[in-house]
Amino acid sequence: MKPIVIIAELESGTPHPASFEAVSFARALARLEPGPLRIIAFGADVRNAALEIAAKTGVDVSALENEHAAGYTAGLWKEALATSIAPLDPRFVVVPHTARGYDFAPGLAVRLGAGCVTAVEALQMDDGAIGLTRSAFGGKALMHIVPPEGCTVLTVLPGAFPPEEAAPAAPGAVTILRNNARDARSRALGRTASEVETASLNEAEVIVAAGRGIGKKENLALIRALAALFPRSAVAGSRAVCDAGWLEYARQVGVTGKTVSPRLYIACGISGTAQHVAGMKNAQTIIAINTDPGAPIFNIAHYGVAEDLTRFIPLFIEACGKVYKV
Amino acid sequence: MKILVCVKQVADSESVIEIGPSGEWIAEEGLVFRMNRFDEYAVEESLVIRDAFPGSTVTAISAGPKRAEITARRAIEMGADRGVRVPLETPGYVSPMAVAFLIAAHARGERYDLILCGAMAEDDMQAQVGPLLAEMLDIPSATSAIAATVSGDASAIRVEREIEGGARELIDLSLPALVAVQPGINRPRYPSLSNVLRAKIHQIPTEEPVAAAHAQTPERLVRLRLPERSGASEMLSGSPAEKAEKLLAILSTKSLLQGAS
Numbered sequence: 403m404k405p406i407v408i409i410a411e412l413e414s415g416t417p418h419p420a421s422f423e424a425v426s427f428a429r430a431l432a433r434l435e436p437g438p439l440r441i442i443a444f445g446a447d448v449r450n451a452a453l454e455i456a457a458k459t460g461v462d463v464s465a466l467e468n469e470h471a472a473g474y475t476a477g478l479w480k481e482a483l484a485t486s487i488a489p490l491d492p493r494f495v496v497v498p499h500t501a502r503g504y505d506f507a508p509g510l511a512v513r514l515g516a517g518c519v520t521a522v523e524a525l526q527m528d529d530g531a532i533g534l535t536r537s538a539f540g541g542k543a544l545m546h547i548v549p550p551e552g553c554t555v556l557t558v559l560p561g562a563f564p565p566e567e568a569a570p571a572a573p574g575a576v577t578i579l580r581n582n583a584r585d586a587r588s589r590a591l592g593r594t595a596s597e598v599e600t601a602s603l604n605e606a607e608v609i610v611a612a613g614r615g616i617g618k619k620e621n622l623a624l625i626r627a628l629a630a631l632f633p634r635s636a637v638a639g640s641r642a643v644c645d646a647g648w649l650e651y652a653r654q655v656g657v658t659g660k661t662v663s664p665r666l667y668i669a670c671g672i673s674g675t676a677q678h679v680a681g682m683k684n685a686q687t688i689i690a691i692n693t694d695p696g697a698p699i700f701n702i703a704h705y706g707v708a709e710d711l712t713r714f715i716p717l718f719i720e721a722c723g724k725v726y727k728v
Numbered sequence: 729m730k731i732l733v734c735v736k737q738v739a740d741s742e743s744v745i746e747i748g749p750s751g752e753w754i755a756e757e758g759l760v761f762r763m764n765r766f767d768e769y770a771v772e773e774s775l776v777i778r779d780a781f782p783g784s785t786v787t788a789i790s791a792g793p794k795r796a797e798i799t800a801r802r803a804i805e806m807g808a809d810r811g812v813r814v815p816l817e818t819p820g821y822v823s824p825m826a827v828a829f830l831i832a833a834h835a836r837g838e839r840y841d842l843i844l845c846g847a848m849a850e851d852d853m854q855a856q857v858g859p860l861l862a863e864m865l866d867i868p869s870a871t872s873a874i875a876a877t878v879s880g881d882a883s884a885i886r887v888e889r890e891i892e893g894g895a896r897e898l899i900d901l902s903l904p905a906l907v908a909v910q911p912g913i914n915r916p917r918y919p920s921l922s923n924v925l926r927a928k929i930h931q932i933p934t935e936e937p938v939a940a941a942h943a944q945t946p947e948r949l950v951r952l953r954l955p956e957r958s959g960a961s962e963m964l965s966g967s968p969a970e971k972a973e974k975l976l977a978i979l980s981t982k983s984l985l986q987g988a989s
């Protein structure tokens with residue numbers, strides 16, 4: 403039985419929540435193809451994080467300490483992880499699909515002579531083999547992929563495998579190891595925080611969000627008019643709308659933008675890719691307006707309207723006017 | 729500087745996606761193919777850098793069937809100096825490992841100073857080819873680049889990586905290096921008439937096919953399916969006006985609308 407190795411992600415010395423989700427995923431894998439679990443945590447100051455992870459999961463943790471790892475570079479991570487993983491000869495290496503994880507995981511696979519499958523969101527048996535489910539075509543289709551026989555590096559989509567609630571019977575053992583990896587070709591220069599001005603989105607009870615489907619910037623007027631029907635409302639957008647310069651980035655919802663949970667979220671002309679959905683799936687009620695009845699946004703919406711928004715929104719505003727005299 | 733930009737041809741995501749008879753890929757008949765949108769930003773970035781360093785060239789490479797030439801040519805229309813196609817005739821799912829291997833075989837002989845890729849492909853959404861290619865070529869890399877600046881002496885590139893929640897991390901990579909760019913790093917230009925005319929007569933050479941020599945057999949796509957609707961979702965039916973009335977009724981019951989009781 404070959405081991406399943408989980409790479410924990412640390413954020414300024416504390417475990418990133420995606421690390422615990424990666425452990426849940428690894429347990430689900432081990433139920434299909436048994437193997438012992440082992441967690442590797444790498445960083446400049448890993449001791450406390452390793453103890454916390456071992457206590458919360460009950461899994462043994464190897465903590466790799468390296469004073470050069472205060473800042474992240476793919477080169478350093480690949481070097482440190484490949485040398486410590488290779489001797490373990492694992493069946494799977496599980497990495498959170500975070501901005502860091504998807505940055506180093508493919509290269510790590512090359513170093514290990516392993517296969518690589520990214521953004522895995524479900525697991526099942528496919529014809530007697532482990533099948534990994536992941537989104538394709540902007541979320542309009544799902545792939546079932548059977549990993550190769552040898553070692554495979556997998557990245558796990560955050561949010562897909564909730565962390566376990568129950569505390570383990572006993573904490574895992576922690577081994578602290580010195581690591582001397584260096585990366586002479588890249589240099590981490592530090593981090594900048596995200597821009598401010600989140601208040602309006604965080605406080606809004608109703609968010610009306612525009613996607614590329616609004617077609618042109620002028621159609622934001624429709625989105626604003628729709629939002630104006632609701633008290634305590636705000637206008638937001640998908641990445642595509644912010645990239646086009648139609649809305650400022652402070653109004654972007656999704657993994658690289660804001661995470662919101664209003665009472666009502668109206669997605670207008672948004673396809674519903676995983677990166678966008680991650681930022682709004684906790685809204686209490688989700689309404690989607692999209693011309694394409696196959697758009698993945700309809701898979702998570704509570705109410706779907708398969709119409710052209712330039713036609714539907716004016717009709718809706720008119721209907722409201724009849725009732726409420728807006 | 730010698731710059732390589734990787735461009736993939738994908739089916740237009742606004743097309744209706746149906747599963748093909750094999751159950752292993754989409755039905756491709758009647759679909760429109762175009763450049764992966766994420767790669768347009770990589771092409772733009774390559775042109776901006778080229779223009780800042782006189783004497784530089786941009787080569788656009790596309791791995792795919794014959795029709796992928798159109799995508800390499802599209803990069804020339806945007807301003808790239810030349811296009812190359814790596815033949816990859818296998819229909820359906822192709823492992824990113826195999827694609828990266830083919831591009832690496834081309835890049836090794838050419839000694840590029842900088843390789844640019846898009847964040848991911850719209851079709852398989854693996855976000856792997858860039859980082860795989862960097863490792864195969866043994867050069868440093870960074871993904872999620874929302875800003876990139878080449879140093880004046882062209883020895884390094886400073887990359888701002890966009891990470892979770894809109895924060896950024898800054899990394900210097902010594903050249904040669906690979907950078908995968910994030911949408912928003914620039915505004916991709918529209919082709920100019922002169923470049924469109926130049927692209928028309930430009931030959932897109934096809935690389936010699938290389939035998940894939942992998943350490944192991946790649947992963948296999950065994951099934952492609954449409955996602956199920958969550959039980960909770962309700963599609964409103966009727967004419968547009970009837971749908972508007974229904975939506976109004978739903979929002980009123982949930983007392984979400986102004987003046988609603």
Ligand SMILES: Cc1cc2nc3c(=O)[nH]c(=O)nc-3n(C[C@H](O)[C@H](O)[C@H](O)COP(=O)(O)OP(=O)(O)OC[C@H]3O[C@@H](n4cnc5c(N)ncnc54)[C@H](O)[C@@H]3O)c2cc1C
Binds near residue numbers: 540
């Ligand atoms: C690392 C990474 C991070 C990312 N982070 C984010 C993020 O934080 N947030 C985010 O949103 N995205 C993010 N993305 C991008 C994401 O993958 C999608 O590209 C983006 O969300 C698509 O935006 P969209 O839905 O507006 O556009 P599209 O996907 O182009 O969808 C447009 C939709 O509009 C519909 N439509 C067209 N015309 C009409 C009409 N007249 N009426 C009604 N509907 C119409 C179409 O059917 C289509 O479904 C990220 C991507 C990467 C690689």
